[in-house]
Structure formats: C-alpha cells, structure tokens
Amino acid sequence: MVVRGTIMLVDKFIDLASKAIGDTNVITYPKELEKYSRDHSLVKPGIPSCIVRPGSVEEVQEIIEYANKLLVPITPLSGGTNNLGGTIPVPNGVILDLKRMNRVLDIDVRAGMASIQPGVTFEQLQEYASKHGLRALTPVELPKTSSALSTYLDLAPLYGWVYYGEEILTTMTVLLPDGTLLKTGQQAFPQIKWPYVHSHASPFAGLMNYIWYQSQGTLGVVAQGWVKLKPIHEVVEAFFVTVNDDNDLYKIAREIMWMRYPRDMVIFNNVDAALFFEDETPNYGKKTAELIPSLPKWVVAFTLRGRKEGVDIMVSDIAEKLQGIGYKLLDEVPGMPKAKEIFLSEVNYPSGWPKYSKYRGARTILPFICSLKDVPIIHQALKKFIEKHGFSTNYVGVTITPTDRVGVVACNVAFNREIQEVDKIRNLYYEVAEEMLRLGAFYSRPYGILAKLMYSRAQNYYEVLMKIKRTLDPNNIMNPRRLTLTEDL
Ligand SMILES: Cc1cc2nc3c(=O)[nH]c(=O)nc-3n(C[C@H](O)[C@H](O)[C@H](O)COP(=O)(O)OP(=O)(O)OC[C@H]3O[C@@H](n4cnc5c(N)ncnc54)[C@H](O)[C@@H]3O)c2cc1C
Structure with a gap:
C-alpha cells in the first residue's frame, strides 16, 4: 500500500528531483524550509519537506511526474506574497517554487501584449514594458514582488481596473496535474498568428481559462500567459x-x-x-x-x-x-x-x-x-x-x-x-x-477558512467543483486542502 507523502517516499522524491533539475535546485536546509512555512496571515505554519526550483516547463513536468508516482503533494509558488495560507504546504508537502522561470518570452508592442513566465514580478514587468512605451496594470494593494501572472490568474474578477476591466490575462499554458501540457485559446492552434487573442465567444479561450482562475494551484501549474499592457500617456x-x-x-x-x-x-x-x-x-x-x-x-x-x-x-x-x-x-x-x-x-x-x-x-x-x-x-x-x-x-x-x-x-x-x-x-x-x-459581502475567492463558509452554502456547486478536481487530479497531489478544509476529495 502506498501512503501519501510518507518520509520514505519524500526521500525518494528528493533523490529523483535532484537528478532531474540539479541538487542545487532542491533545497532541504531547515532555515530555508522555515522561510516557506508561513506567510503574513493567521494560518498556522507548516514546514515543507523540500523546495524544488525548476527552470523550465520540461523540468516542471518531471517534478509533476514524480509527485504522482510517489503521491507527494506539491504547492506551486510564484511570488510567495499571498497572505491567506495559499502557499503553506500540507505535511510532507513540497513547494514548487517557480521564481527561476522569470523571463518575458515575447512582446507585441502594437497589440500591447506580453508573454510572461510565472516568476516575472510586477516590478520586472513594469520596467520591461516601460522600455517599449507601455505599462503593466498593477493592483495597488499588492507588493511589487508579486508574480504578475499568478496575480492576474488569482484576481479576476476580484480586482478590476475601472477603465480596463478585470481580465488582463488572455491565453495561457497550463501543466495539468498529470503533466499534460495544455494551451488555451488561440495558443492551442500553432498555425494561428495571434496567440494572445481572447475570444469570449470561443470555448477555446475564455471558458477554458476560467477553470484555472482562482484555483490556488489545485488544478495544475500555469507556466506561461499572454497579458495585456497599456500605453503610457503624455x-x-x-x-x-x-x-x-x-x-x-x-x-x-x-x-x-x-x-x-x-x-x-x-x-x-x-x-x-x-x-x-x-x-x-x-x-x-x-x-x-x-x-x-x-x-x-x-x-x-x-x-x-x-x-x-x-x-x-x-x-x-x-x-x-x-x-x-x-x-x-x-x-x-x-x-x-x-x-x-x-x-x-x-x-x-x-x-x-x-x-x-x-x-x-x-x-x-x-x-x-x-x-x-x-x-x-x-x-x-x-x-x-x-x-x-x-x-x-x-x-x-x-x-x-x-x-x-x-x-x-x-x-x-x-x-x-x-x-x-x-x-x-x-x-x-x-x-x-x-x-x-x-450583510451582502460575497467571498468570490474563498481562501482558507472562507472555503468552508462559502461551500457549505452551495452544496451542488461544491460537488461539481470536486468532480472537476477528481477528474483533473485523481491522485490529489496539487495543493490539496485548498478547495476544502479536509484532504478528502
Ligand atoms: C485587493 C487585493 C486583495 C487581495 N487579497 C488577498 C487575500 O485576501 N489573500 C491572499 O492570499 N491574497 C490576496 N491578494 C493577493 C493576490 O490575490 C494573489 O494571491 C497574489 O497576488 C498572488 O501573487 P504571488 O505571486 O505572491 O502568488 P503566490 O503567493 O506564489 O501564490 C498564490 C496562490 O496561487 C497559487 N499559484 C502560484 N503560482 C501558480 C502558478 N504558476 N500556477 C498555478 N497556481 C499558482 C499558489 O499555490 C497559491 O495558492 C489580494 C490582492 C489584492 C489586489
């Protein structure tokens, strides 16, 4: 019988991950683990068994493969600045730190679109965009060290720019919990010239993206996204x-x-x-x-x-x-x-x-x-x-x-x-x-304890959500316990 995240399996995972991405990118020093165990919130800390820092999509895929094989839970982290426990790992869990994947991959200045990896921070994107006469939309309450991609993924529709709306992320690349690579929207069609076009009328873009919005790393790892930039005015x-x-x-x-x-x-x-x-x-x-x-x-x-x-x-x-x-x-x-x-x-x-x-x-x-x-x-x-x-x-x-x-x-x-x-x-x-x-407050992103508050009032909705989770992540390795307060699926 395989038991989820036991020490032996974690040791094996560390061994395989070190071979795949290099042992300097698999961190196990207690001092470093301690840093990843808490955030600014009231959520109780939890020490990860290790931190893996892949540098490419292929390396993330390998990590996901080992996590499935050994039933080791993984928690994606891009900026690590969320403050309601979203990146606090479960016992024996592993942090998948994506900060090394910090490149702006492409830009279309005329369209005002940039293709970015999850490790790109707002500060970095802002500086990059300004060199092209553009600016990134940043939410005022966040630190500039937050990941732009992970924030846009998490905020819609919680945060909006009064003039520009809330959907800043158009199409993206997701690594599903079984390692399958999925591109949404026009990105799915290599022959199409404009990979960032987001069409609400098309089930290939808007509808697909929505599954991963606010999913808190529970349904896969977003490895790339096209995001909108805005002009700099006089x-x-x-x-x-x-x-x-x-x-x-x-x-x-x-x-x-x-x-x-x-x-x-x-x-x-x-x-x-x-x-x-x-x-x-x-x-x-x-x-x-x-x-x-x-x-x-x-x-x-x-x-x-x-x-x-x-x-x-x-x-x-x-x-x-x-x-x-x-x-x-x-x-x-x-x-x-x-x-x-x-x-x-x-x-x-x-x-x-x-x-x-x-x-x-x-x-x-x-x-x-x-x-x-x-x-x-x-x-x-x-x-x-x-x-x-x-x-x-x-x-x-x-x-x-x-x-x-x-x-x-x-x-x-x-x-x-x-x-x-x-x-x-x-x-x-x-x-x-x-x-x-x-009194009328609606928790559109039910983090942590708010999950219980909201989902207990929407049984049917919650059951369908769990069905999606079970279908995409049958081994329940992706950031377990985020959609619910228990680890059961
Ligand atoms: C007005 C406002 C209010 C906010 N309120 C809150 C709040 O109440 N609580 C809060 O926690 N945050 C809040 N935020 C922060 C925001 O919603 C995001 O959580 C944060 O900006 C994400 O940035 P990060 O790079 O630090 O993500 P991280 O801290 O690295 O991750 C955030 C969540 O996304 C998952 N994740 C990270 N990267 C990926 C990826 N590449 N693919 C898939 N999943 C991923 C993580 O597992 C985690 O669950 C608020 C922001 C604003 C503007």
Whole structure:
C-alpha cells in the first residue's frame, strides 16, 4: 500500500528531483524550509519537506511526474506574497517554487501584449514594458514582488481596473496535474498568428481559462500567459474627492466612474488613507495613528491619463459634475501633503501590505465583492463588531477598487503579533466573515477558512467543483486542502 507523502517516499522524491533539475535546485536546509512555512496571515505554519526550483516547463513536468508516482503533494509558488495560507504546504508537502522561470518570452508592442513566465514580478514587468512605451496594470494593494501572472490568474474578477476591466490575462499554458501540457485559446492552434487573442465567444479561450482562475494551484501549474499592457500617456494626473457622509459615497463614486475618464481608481476609509498616503519613515505607524482622526471618512482617489488638452477637458467635466452635487475636485488630500506623489508612484510600483503591516506589526484581510451601496453598512457593522471585542476602530482599514458593477473590497484589521491579539483575531475571523456575508459581502475567492463558509452554502456547486478536481487530479497531489478544509476529495 502506498501512503501519501510518507518520509520514505519524500526521500525518494528528493533523490529523483535532484537528478532531474540539479541538487542545487532542491533545497532541504531547515532555515530555508522555515522561510516557506508561513506567510503574513493567521494560518498556522507548516514546514515543507523540500523546495524544488525548476527552470523550465520540461523540468516542471518531471517534478509533476514524480509527485504522482510517489503521491507527494506539491504547492506551486510564484511570488510567495499571498497572505491567506495559499502557499503553506500540507505535511510532507513540497513547494514548487517557480521564481527561476522569470523571463518575458515575447512582446507585441502594437497589440500591447506580453508573454510572461510565472516568476516575472510586477516590478520586472513594469520596467520591461516601460522600455517599449507601455505599462503593466498593477493592483495597488499588492507588493511589487508579486508574480504578475499568478496575480492576474488569482484576481479576476476580484480586482478590476475601472477603465480596463478585470481580465488582463488572455491565453495561457497550463501543466495539468498529470503533466499534460495544455494551451488555451488561440495558443492551442500553432498555425494561428495571434496567440494572445481572447475570444469570449470561443470555448477555446475564455471558458477554458476560467477553470484555472482562482484555483490556488489545485488544478495544475500555469507556466506561461499572454497579458495585456497599456500605453503610457503624455500626462498622468492624480485627483481626489473627500467624503464625510456615508450616504454620498456611492453617488460620488458612480458619477465619477460613469464618465469613463479615470484609469486607476481607489476608495480608502480614513485608516487606509492614512496608511497609504503616509511616507514610510521610521515613525510611520505612530504618525498614522495620530493622523486618522483628522482625516475625512472616505478619500476617493483616481488618475486621469491622456494628452494635455484631453486631461484638461476631463478635469473640467468632472469638476462641474461634482459641483452639481455639492462636492469639489481636489488635487491634494488635506493633511497629507504627499498624497499626489505617493498615489502616482503606488499605481506603478505598489508597496502593498508589507508597508501597511508596519502600523501595528501585522494585518489580516477579508477580501470580498459587494454592491458599492452596501459598503458603508458593512463597514459600520464591522467597526461595531471589532469595538465590542475590545479593538479600536482605528485598526479597521477599508480599501475599495470600484468596477462597473461592484465594489471590490478589502477589509483590513491591523493587529499586534506580540500581545495576545493573534488568538483573539483568529477566533473572531470566521464570526466576522459570517456576519458580513449576511450583510451582502460575497467571498468570490474563498481562501482558507472562507472555503468552508462559502461551500457549505452551495452544496451542488461544491460537488461539481470536486468532480472537476477528481477528474483533473485523481491522485490529489496539487495543493490539496485548498478547495476544502479536509484532504478528502
Ligand atoms: C485587493 C487585493 C486583495 C487581495 N487579497 C488577498 C487575500 O485576501 N489573500 C491572499 O492570499 N491574497 C490576496 N491578494 C493577493 C493576490 O490575490 C494573489 O494571491 C497574489 O497576488 C498572488 O501573487 P504571488 O505571486 O505572491 O502568488 P503566490 O503567493 O506564489 O501564490 C498564490 C496562490 O496561487 C497559487 N499559484 C502560484 N503560482 C501558480 C502558478 N504558476 N500556477 C498555478 N497556481 C499558482 C499558489 O499555490 C497559491 O495558492 C489580494 C490582492 C489584492 C489586489
């Protein structure tokens, strides 16, 4: 009988992997394993048995073959920056670190498309694109060290750019859990000239891609993808609207969005505004805490991009529209002198949660989508809940990226790892998530404990999902336990 991931089988796996990809690319030093055992989240750490670092598609295929043969679970990792336990391995599991696969393979400047490997970070893609007069779309809350490919795969439709939508990844190469290489969309047809064309009307592209969106490494390894880049404009300006009345937030956001002018748009509550628009000085956390009470309840921030004359017209149109509803277009945030400079820099090279975690040492996130109208209600409920359990409302940050249809919301609770807060926050997490679900929050990416919350309410959907998992990954070697809280299929 073969027992999943026993020490003997893992030893054999290490031996085979070392022969296939070189022993310097199979890491077993305890200090290095420890680094991969945890993330910024509240998820309990788990030490991997080894880290394998393949450098090519063929090497990944070999690793997958051995994992199947020896029933060793593997967890793909591209940037390693996700923060809800997505890359924490199961016992005796192996980390498949794809950072060595970090090449931009091709670019079509006229089409604004680049073909990238999973190890390409946002910073790298941004620098590469800028040399060709283009820019990469980066989500403001992520660190620039996140993998562009893995993030685009994971975010749609959680994150969206108000002007460009959420599907930035068009066609891709996937290594299925049995090692089969699959190309989606036009890439599947070598004779077709434009390998990146994504056609929703075709079952070969959109439909196929969706199976791997947000699959958290459970259905295969994405080894390449064509991603959209955008032009660099002559003029880029940042603007702000401050809002103190919850009832006006939806109206303001909608009016600005519906003009279809802003290219990047983010809404912050006062806590996240303080964290976002403050410089990372040694005093960062302390200064932030002092700032929060003096800031407006909400800050709506957006960029306008285009030719000088075009931007001028947009500015006057938006200013007029806002004036009509009693608001002003600002080019700075009162009390935050560097807001403009920081916003323009963050939309290209984001600092992400490592910066915000400096406020109280750590920060946990509840990501969901909801109607923009419901945001203030959910926010108030969360603040009350947090206060009832002895936390300050100054620890509750909210960042929203509005898209055409919904608000994409990240509720962030800052906490301190050194005092007894960790257990308390961990215990509250599920309860808060459940309460917010009742109020209209939808967890479109049910990570970790949220999987239980969501799938227990959608039995039929969950059964079909498990059927897909069983069909594609009969040995259950690909990042087990991510789609469910148990290892059973
Ligand atoms: C507004 C916002 C909110 C966010 N909220 C959260 C959040 O709440 N929790 C969170 O964890 N992240 C969150 N993210 C991060 C994001 O969704 C991705 O998890 C992250 O950007 C992935 O980048 P990474 O390179 O660090 O991936 P990694 O940390 O390396 O991996 C992320 C997940 O994808 C899988 N994976 C990685 N590479 C591949 C690959 N090549 N093929 C197949 N599977 C792969 C991994 O196994 C893992 O499950 C948020 C981002 C934004 C912008």
